[in-house]
Amino acid sequence: MVVAEIRIELKxxxxxxxxxxxxxxxxxxxxxxxxxxxxxxxxxxxLDASPAEAKKACEEMCRKLLANPVIQKFSVQIK
Amino acid sequence: MVVAEIRIELKxxxxxxxxxxxxxxxxxxxxxxxxxxxxxxxxxxxLDASPAEAKKACEEMCRKLLANPVIQKFSVQIK
Numbered sequence: 001m002v003v004a005e006i007r008i009e010l011k012x013x014x015x016x017x018x019x020x021x022x023x024x025x026x027x028x029x030x031x032x033x034x035x036x037x038x039x040x041x042x043x044x045x046x047l048d049a050s051p052a053e054a055k056k057a058c059e060e061m062c063r064k065l066l067a068n069p070v071i072q073k074f075s076v077q078i079k
Numbered sequence: 080m081v082v083a084e085i086r087i088e089l090k091x092x093x094x095x096x097x098x099x100x101x102x103x104x105x106x107x108x109x110x111x112x113x114x115x116x117x118x119x120x121x122x123x124x125x126l127d128a129s130p131a132e133a134k135k136a137c138e139e140m141c142r143k144l145l146a147n148p149v150i151q152k153f154s155v156q157i158k
Contacts, residue, residue, distance in 0.1 A: 001114060007121070022122060022145070029143055031136060033127035035080060042086070042119035043101065048112035057110060064108055066101070 002054040003079040006043040006062060014071045051078045081133040082158040085122040085141060093150045130157045 010016050016038055023037040043066060047054045055076050062074040089095050095117055102116040122145060126133045134155050141153040 019122070025144055026140055029140075031140060033136075035125040035127060036123075037125075038123040040121035040123060042121050043098070044115075044117040044119060046114040046116075048114060057112075061105055061108075061110060065104055 002047050002049055002051050004045045004047060004054050004058045005077045005079060006045060006058050006066060006074060007040060007077070008043070008062065008067045008072050008074045009038065009040040010071055011073050054078055081126050081128055081130050083124045083126060083133050083137045084156045084158060085124060085137050085145060085153060086119060086156070087122070087141065087146050087151050087153045088117065088119040089150055090152050133157055 018039040019037040022039065023034055026034055026037070045054075045058060045061070047057060049057060055078055058076040059074075062076070063069070067074045097118040098116040101118065102113055105113055105116070124133075124137060124140070126136060128136060134157055137155040138153070141155070142148070146153045
């Protein structure tokens with residue numbers, strides 16, 4: 001059993017309203033010195049495959065379902 | 080400038096409908112051998128502070144705003 005972490009984040013230059021609003025909310029709560037907040041989605045997939053097969057399958061999952069290639073980039077890490 | 084990664088995930092035993100539905104959708108697309116999918120939220124916070132201060136501040140952010148202590152646990156990693 002292989003555990004793969006799929007990290008899906010916005011491409012540089014794409015607006016991140018969730019991150020921006022989180023930053024604003026934190027500042028309203030009194031937190032200081034925050035330069036930036038980015039929001040990222042992580043999927044932890046447990047797969048019955050070899051590490052190499054799992055990496056390939058997870059990249060295919062991103063292309064077919066999990067990520068929007070217009071605005072998001074993804075990376076897969078096998079743990 | 081310190082970059083902190085705040086990872087917010089469901090506590091063990093809490094239902095993860097997003098992960099379960101993602102698993103179902105992947106299986107419908109033909110992916111095989113998936114034992115489990117978990118969905119996790121990541122915030123990358125850039126802070127103007129020392130690493131120790133940043134870790135403390137991020138943990139406080141989770142307690143005050145980002146995490147729901149009833150169903151979620153959080154961890155902070157300074158990069």
